[in-house]
Amino acid sequence: MYPKYNENNNQIKLQENPFEQYKQYQTQIKIQQQIPYSEDNLNQIVLSQNPLQEFQEYQKKQTKENKKENIIVIKKQKLYIFLILNNKQTKKIQNARKAINQINTIKKDLQNEDQKGNNNFQQQLINQKNNINIWIKLKVEQQIDNLLSKAKSLVKRKIKDPQMVLIQKKKKIIQIKSQCVKQLIDDAVDIDWPEIEDLVKIRIRIKEKQQIEKIQEIKQSITCYINPWYIIRSWYLYTDQPYNKSFWLKIRSFSWWFILLVKLFPFYGVQSFLHIIIFLFIDKSDEWQLFNYIIQFKKVQFFSIGMSGTLIGYALFFNCTTLNDYSSPQDFYKCKTEGPGSKINVIIDLLGFLLQIALCWLSFLIIPFSKSKGIAQKESNEYQNCCLKINLEKGGRFKNFLFLDMIAFFFCIGILMLFIYTGNDLKKEIWQYYQAIYLVKTIYGLLSFPWLLFLIEKILKSITKAEETGVIFILYYIYIYNTFSYIYIFLFFKKV
Incomplete structure (x- = not known):
C-alpha cells in the first residue's frame, strides 16, 4: 500500500x-x-x-x-x-x-x-x-446628770453655814435666817453649775455624740530652725506662753522681765509696734491665743498708756508750772516746749496706736473662725461658710467687750474733735494739738480698766471655755550655735 x-505531500520522497x-x-x-497554528507563525512552521x-x-x-x-x-x-x-x-x-x-x-x-x-x-x-x-454614752450621761443634779443640791447645802447670821445675847444664841444671803449663794451655784457640768463631761469624754474634728498641727521643716524669724518667735512665745511653766516660774526669767518693760515703755510708739509684732508671732487659728492677745493688750494698755500716761503728764505739768521760777521770758513757754506730748513723734505714735487698736479688733473678728486647740471641738457647733467654718459658740460673751472698747474709742475721738472745732480761737498752735492727742490717748488707756477683771481666772473662765495652750520648749540657742558653726565651717573651707 x-x-x-x-x-x-511533495516533501515525501520514496x-x-x-x-x-x-x-x-x-x-x-x-x-x-497538535501544534496550534496562527496566522503569524504559520509561515514559520517548517517540518524539521x-x-x-x-x-x-x-x-x-x-x-x-x-x-x-x-x-x-x-x-x-x-x-x-x-x-x-x-x-x-x-x-x-x-x-x-x-x-x-x-x-x-x-x-x-x-x-x-x-x-x-x-x-x-x-x-x-x-x-x-x-x-x-x-x-x-447616753445611759452613762443620764447617770452622771442624775449624780450632778443631786450634787448640786448637796453643794448648796454644804456651802451654806447653818450658823450664817448669829446674834449672841446673854448666853443665848439667836439665829436669824438670812434669805438674801442664801439666795445669793443659790444664784451663784446656779450660774456656775452648767460650766461645772460641761467640764465634768468633757473630762470624762462622753459629751461628744458626733464626730470630733482632729486638729493636725503642721510640722515645720528643718530650714525653719535656722531662720532668724522662727528663732525670735520661738524665744518670745516660750518666754511669754510656756506650756510647762507657772506664773511664778516665768517671773524668774530675765527674758520675761525684759519683754514686760518693753510693753510698759510708753514713748516713741515702742509698745504699739511690739504688740504688732506679737500679733504676727501668735497662732491666729488658736482661740486661746487670740483671747490672750486681746486681754494682755488691754491690761498693758491700762498701765502703760492710762496710769503711766497720767503720772508722766502730771509730772511734766508740775515741772513746767509749780517748779518753774519764771526767771526768764522762756520760762513762760516751758509748758509749750516741755509739757506733755511735746516730745512725741505724732506720725509714728498715732500710726502705731491706731494699727494696734485695729489688730485688737481684728482678733475679735477672727475668733469665730479659730479652733479651741486645748479641748475637743464638737462639729455640731460649726457651720460651713463659703470659705471657712464658723463656730457660733466662740466669742459670744466676749463681743460685749468689743462694743465697750469701740464706745471708749469713739468717745475719745469725740473729745479730740470737740477740742479741734471749739474754743474762742480756732487757730491753735501745734503744741496744743500734741497735748490734746496725749490727753486722748491717756483717757483711752484709763477706760481699759474693765479689762482688769480678767486678772481673776474665774471671770475669764466665765467668758470663754477655751482651754489655755502653751508653746513647746524650743532650744533656740542650740539653733543659733549650729548656725554660727555652719558659717564658721563654710568660711574655713573657703580659705582652704
Missing part, C-alpha cells in the same frame, strides 16, 4: 523502506494537528528533519508551563484556603476574647457585689457598734 503523490516513510508521514500529520524530537521538546515545554500554571493555581488555592482558615481563626480568637472579657466582667461584678456585701456588712456592724456606744 503505497501513498499517492500529490502537491501537498526511500528504500516505504514502511518507515509512511510512519514518518503519519507522525508529521499528528504533529501538525526530526519531527519526533521536536514534538518531545514541545511536550516538555508544555509540561513545564502546565506545571507553572498548576503551581500558581495551587498557591492561589493554598492562599485562599489560608485566608479562609485565618479568617475563621481570627473569628475564633475574637469570640474567645469576647468570652474571656465576659468572664472577667462577670468576675469583677461578682467581686464588686462581694465587696459591697462585705462593706454593707461591716457598715452595719459599725453602725450597730456606734448605736451601742451612743446608747451606753
Whole structure:
C-alpha cells in the first residue's frame, strides 16, 4: 500500500523502506494537528528533519508551563484556603476574647457585689457598734446628770453655814435666817453649775455624740530652725506662753522681765509696734491665743498708756508750772516746749496706736473662725461658710467687750474733735494739738480698766471655755550655735 503523490505531500520522497516513510508521514500529520497554528507563525512552521524530537521538546515545554500554571493555581488555592482558615481563626480568637472579657466582667461584678456585701456588712456592724456606744454614752450621761443634779443640791447645802447670821445675847444664841444671803449663794451655784457640768463631761469624754474634728498641727521643716524669724518667735512665745511653766516660774526669767518693760515703755510708739509684732508671732487659728492677745493688750494698755500716761503728764505739768521760777521770758513757754506730748513723734505714735487698736479688733473678728486647740471641738457647733467654718459658740460673751472698747474709742475721738472745732480761737498752735492727742490717748488707756477683771481666772473662765495652750520648749540657742558653726565651717573651707 503505497501513498499517492500529490502537491501537498511533495516533501515525501520514496526511500528504500516505504514502511518507515509512511510512519514518518503519519507522525508529521499528528504533529501538525497538535501544534496550534496562527496566522503569524504559520509561515514559520517548517517540518524539521526530526519531527519526533521536536514534538518531545514541545511536550516538555508544555509540561513545564502546565506545571507553572498548576503551581500558581495551587498557591492561589493554598492562599485562599489560608485566608479562609485565618479568617475563621481570627473569628475564633475574637469570640474567645469576647468570652474571656465576659468572664472577667462577670468576675469583677461578682467581686464588686462581694465587696459591697462585705462593706454593707461591716457598715452595719459599725453602725450597730456606734448605736451601742451612743446608747451606753447616753445611759452613762443620764447617770452622771442624775449624780450632778443631786450634787448640786448637796453643794448648796454644804456651802451654806447653818450658823450664817448669829446674834449672841446673854448666853443665848439667836439665829436669824438670812434669805438674801442664801439666795445669793443659790444664784451663784446656779450660774456656775452648767460650766461645772460641761467640764465634768468633757473630762470624762462622753459629751461628744458626733464626730470630733482632729486638729493636725503642721510640722515645720528643718530650714525653719535656722531662720532668724522662727528663732525670735520661738524665744518670745516660750518666754511669754510656756506650756510647762507657772506664773511664778516665768517671773524668774530675765527674758520675761525684759519683754514686760518693753510693753510698759510708753514713748516713741515702742509698745504699739511690739504688740504688732506679737500679733504676727501668735497662732491666729488658736482661740486661746487670740483671747490672750486681746486681754494682755488691754491690761498693758491700762498701765502703760492710762496710769503711766497720767503720772508722766502730771509730772511734766508740775515741772513746767509749780517748779518753774519764771526767771526768764522762756520760762513762760516751758509748758509749750516741755509739757506733755511735746516730745512725741505724732506720725509714728498715732500710726502705731491706731494699727494696734485695729489688730485688737481684728482678733475679735477672727475668733469665730479659730479652733479651741486645748479641748475637743464638737462639729455640731460649726457651720460651713463659703470659705471657712464658723463656730457660733466662740466669742459670744466676749463681743460685749468689743462694743465697750469701740464706745471708749469713739468717745475719745469725740473729745479730740470737740477740742479741734471749739474754743474762742480756732487757730491753735501745734503744741496744743500734741497735748490734746496725749490727753486722748491717756483717757483711752484709763477706760481699759474693765479689762482688769480678767486678772481673776474665774471671770475669764466665765467668758470663754477655751482651754489655755502653751508653746513647746524650743532650744533656740542650740539653733543659733549650729548656725554660727555652719558659717564658721563654710568660711574655713573657703580659705582652704
